[in-house]
Amino acid sequence: MIQKRFVSLLLCAALALCLLAGCDTAASGSTGSASAPANSSASASSENIPSTTNEANTSGLRPNFDENSLFSITGTSDAFEPCLGWGPGVSGCSLKSVLAAASLLQWAEQTNLTSRTTDAIEDAFSQWYDALDSMDQESFAEAWPLIKDDANALLTDKDSLSGRIEDAGLDPADLPGCSEKNWDALQDVIDRLTPEAKGEF
Numbered sequence: 001m002i003q004k005r006f007v008s009l010l011l012c013a014a015l016a017l018c019l020l021a022g023c024d025t026a027a028s029g030s031t032g033s034a035s036a037p038a039n040s041s042a043s044a045s046s047e048n049i050p051s052t053t054n055e056a057n058t059s060g061l062r063p064n065f066d067e068n069s070l071f072s073i074t075g076t077s078d079a080f081e082p083c084l085g086w087g088p089g090v091s092g093c094s095l096k097s098v099l100a101a102a103s104l105l106q107w108a109e110q111t112n113l114t115s116r117t118t119d120a121i122e123d124a125f126s127q128w129y130d131a132l133d134s135m136d137q138e139s140f141a142e143a144w145p146l147i148k149d150d151a152n153a154l155l156t157d158k159d160s161l162s163g164r165i166e167d168a169g170l171d172p173a174d175l176p177g178c179s180e181k182n183w184d185a186l187q188d189v190i191d192r193l194t195p196e197a198k199g200e201f
Helices: 002-048 053-057 076-083 093-110 118-130 134-156 158-167 180-193
Strands: none
Touching: 076 093, 076 118, 076 134, 093 134, 093 158, 093 180, 118 180, 134 158, 134 180
16 A cells, blocks of 8 residues: 555655746747847847948048149140240241141140139149240240141141141141030130230240
8 A cells, every 4th residue: 555655645746846847948939039039130130230320321421632733734745845945936837836826726635724723724734834944934925826827727727727737747637636615724724924915025
C-alpha cells in the first residue's frame, strides 16, 4: 500500500516537471518569435536613416564661385600680338590690319566676353597694354582705328574685304567667327582705355 502511494507520488512529480518544462519552452519560443520581427524592423528602419547629418542635407547645395576669378580671361597676349609692330602708312598695313582684326574677333568669341564683367575685360586688356613699352603702346594706339574698322567690316560686310582676306591668307569661311555682342564688349573697352581713343596722340 505504501509502495503504491510512493509510486503515485513519483508519477505526479514527474508529470509536474514535464508540464513546467513545456511551459518554459513555449514561453521562450513565443518570446523569440516576438523579438525577431522587432529586430528585423529595427534593422530595416536603420537602413533608411542616414549615418550622418551631412548625408541627409548636402544634396541640394551648390558651390558658390565667381566666374571671373575661377575662369580668368586667358590668351590676351597671343590674340593682340598681330596688332603690334606696324601702323598707318607701314608697308602691308592693310593686310596686317585684317589679320589683327580676325585675331581679336576670334579671341572675343572664344573667351565669350559677353559673359564676363566689364571690369574683367578691362583688367585683361590693361594688363597686356601696361606691360608694353611706350613704343608698342603708341604703335597699337595708332593701329587700333584701322583694326576696329576692319573688324566691324568683317561682321557687317565681309564681301567688301574679300580681296584682302585672301591676300592675308585667311579662310573666308572662318570669318568673322564672332558675334557682334562679343566684339562690342571688347571694342567698347579698348575705345575707352587706349590713349588714341582719348585723343592723346
